[in-house]
Amino acid sequence: xxxxxxxYEQGLLDVGDGNLVHWEVSGNPEGRAAxxxxxxxxxxxxxxxxxxxxxxxxxxxxxxxxxxxRSTPHASDPAAxxxxxxxxxxxxxxELLRRHLGIEKWLLYGxxxxxxxxxxxxxxxxxxxxxxxxxxxxxxxxxETAWLYEGVGRFFPEAHERFRAGAEGAADLVGAYxxxxxxxxxxxxxxxxxxxxxxxxxxxxxxxMGTPYTDRVDDARLGFVxxxxxxxxxxxxxxxxxxxxxxxxxxxxxxxxxxxxxxMGGPLSTAWELSRAWPDAELHVVESAGHLxxxxxxxxxxxxxxxxxxx
Numbered sequence: 001x002x003x004x005x006x007x008y009e010q011g012l013l014d015v016g017d018g019n020l021v022h023w024e025v026s027g028n029p030e031g032r033a034a035x036x037x038x039x040x041x042x043x044x045x046x047x048x049x050x051x052x053x054x055x056x057x058x059x060x061x062x063x064x065x066x067x068x069x070r071s072t073p074h075a076s077d078p079a080a081x082x083x084x085x086x087x088x089x090x091x092x093x094x095e096l097l098r099r100h101l102g103i104e105k106w107l108l109y110g111x112x113x114x115x116x117x118x119x120x121x122x123x124x125x126x127x128x129x130x131x132x133x134x135x136x137x138x139x140x141x142x143x144e145t146a147w148l149y150e151g152v153g154r155f156f157p158e159a160h161e162r163f164r165a166g167a168e169g170a171a172d173l174v175g176a177y178x179x180x181x182x183x184x185x186x187x188x189x190x191x192x193x194x195x196x197x198x199x200x201x202x203x204x205x206x207x208x209m210g211t212p213y214t215d216r217v218d219d220a221r222l223g224f225v226x227x228x229x230x231x232x233x234x235x236x237x238x239x240x241x242x243x244x245x246x247x248x249x250x251x252x253x254x255x256x257x258x259x260x261x262x263x264m265g266g267p268l269s270t271a272w273e274l275s276r277a278w279p280d281a282e283l284h285v286v287e288s289a290g291h292l293x294x295x296x297x298x299x300x301x302x303x304x305x306x307x308x309x310x311x
Contacts, residue, residue: 037110042227044069166195260289
């Protein structure tokens with residue numbers, strides 16, 4: 001990976017609805033603009049992602065989506081209004097940030113939920129996107145969410161039984177957890193967040209990457225699960241299948257998609273469908289990788305970003 005860099009500029013952008021979105025810029029002020037779109041939803045940005053970009057070639061922008069990271073108000077606060085936190089709001093925030101920073105076009109990089117938000121933005125503003133690099137492709141269709149929180153349970157029945165028990169066996173598991181994360185009792189919210197993260201880690205358990213979801217603590221965990229369950233209970237506030245249906249709007253934008261063959265949380269079929277609907281994208285399947293990727297996934301991303309740095 002590229003050397004560590006520190007941001008040379010950062011701030012809080014007023015995006016309306018009482019929300020302030022944290023952003024920061026690193027690398028070369030005259031370099032090719034790139035936006036890192038983090039996953040989750042609700043994970044917050046990671047400084048480590050800057051190391052995927054050559055700091056001499058890129059002007060790298062990181063931001064925390066509404067309600068997470070250093071953006072305010074934080075979703076861990078039960079008073080934070082989630083009705084103003086939708087995919088359309090996040091897309092508008094990204095476009096406002098682009099204009100605020102005086103960027104004409106930017107490369108978009110992200111994975112998992114980040115890929116959903118990247119596609120939603122790029123299909124709304126294709127003229128503002130120079131290239132796209134995505135790992136662990138998802139479009140957050142209701143069918144994909146149903147697989148992640150129900151279907152894949154057939155491979156992890158013990159953990160899924162515990163996950164269901166946390167929602168008292170509700171028919172709509174994701175919706176039940178979304179309600180629990182809005183409960184006035186902090187202890188109820190903390191238990192629901194812990195149960196949710198334990199399930200997420202179970203799905204990734206064969207990848208040998210530890211327990212990245214359970215490792216979240218305190219407000220970071222509460223905010224993450226509240227935002228996740230909010231989005232997934234509402235089908236990401238998108239028409240089912242719209243991102244693949246409208247992928248023709250990405251024509252002319254070069255893209256690189258990297259997906260693990262053994263991604264239990266997000267099966268390869270979504271990446272395959274997207275690559276078929278978006279002729280300018282090249283799909284790389286990493287045979288030994290899951291949702292979190294690994295060395296080969298990282299190398300493919302680095303190669304793509306280095307190539308796009310040259311124009």
